[in-house]
Amino acid sequence: MKDYILGKNHKLGKYLSLGEFPEECPEKLDIGDNATIRSHSVIYRGTKIGDNFQTGHGVLIREGNTIGNNVSIGTHSILECENTIGNNVRIHSNCFIPEFVIIEDRAWIGPSVTVLNTLHPPCPKFSECAKGVVIGEGAKIGGGVTIGPKVKIGENSIVGFGSVVVSDVPENSVVVGNPAKVIKSKNELKCVMQFFERPYIWE
Template identity: 45%
Template sequence: MDLKDVILGKDAQIDEGVKLGYRTGRKIADHTLRIGDGACIRYGTVIYGGSTIGDKLATGHNVTIREENQIGDGFNVWNCTTIDYGCKIGSNVKIHCNCYVAQFTVIEDNAFMAPGVTIANDIHPGCEFSGKCMRGPHIEEGVEIGVNVTIIPFVRIGAHSVIGSGAVVTKDIPPGSVVVGNPGRVICSIHELKCQSGLTERPYAHVLLHGEEG
């Protein structure tokens, strides 16, 4: 494997058929790819030069991570997911299979995305100025996003919110909200949810939202 312009930490497990440091056609200041210790990168993954990724990266198969991304420790990303360029992703973020994360998206620590999530960043595709105002959503800490959710540009999803399967998020969501439907609407707080399996009464009782006391 050609590791030119790649700085790879120790104890990495890299499958055959992986491409690290793929050179983008965009003009960027630094084409160096930096990956921390303990990475596990599986067959078919392509990671472009120009990104910085922390320790304990784990990819599934056929993952693409574009250039100019800043990604924290413990990033898990599963099969056939694409992280487009210019994103900021925190630590301990988990993104499941067949997801698309558009350019300039912000995802804070401990967020989770189920399979099939699509994140958009272009509010007016085809407009001659769209490239100048392109921006993905901001997903705050601990947000959990269900299967096949769509999130449109510019919105902010508050910390520890839960977005139900198939929802389309079109506006800002307060912290600790439960959102369902198209367009997505808040139906309750996470503290009002009840455990369906009977293992506990309130599955999010441990979560303290801003301003709450333990």
């Protein structure tokens, strides 16, 4: 008996593990229509995924995640338990998303982003303490960023590549550095290639 429900028009690579773990989880893995799941990916049961889902190769998704429509998760990225991911979210390759993270609609997460959720590991109150990280709607997180516990990334904000974010980021702001600091608003950005009046004007 299959431990997963898979919608129509799916494309599956070789050497997949779908819905096999954990054995104590009563709910099947549920994946919507038009999924493309590439080779060596592992997706646990108890996760619900919307339509038009894509993975790269070797993606790991644990149990209890809720993932919206039109979501892409890149090669070798890891998504731990009980996260909530909205619609039209892009998570690039080699990212680590721990438990209880909220990623809202249209967020874009660059390669090798690490999110942390525990202030004092290992903590006996982990399931209570580790909640609180939110990546807001339309936020862009540059490659190699580290986001610390309890941090909220504001709507439509931009985190420059390589930054270390240890405090909340206001919406529509640009932050860079270690620790990341606000340097300007999103509307103050300039397109250095002069293709557009300013970046993100197309949104």
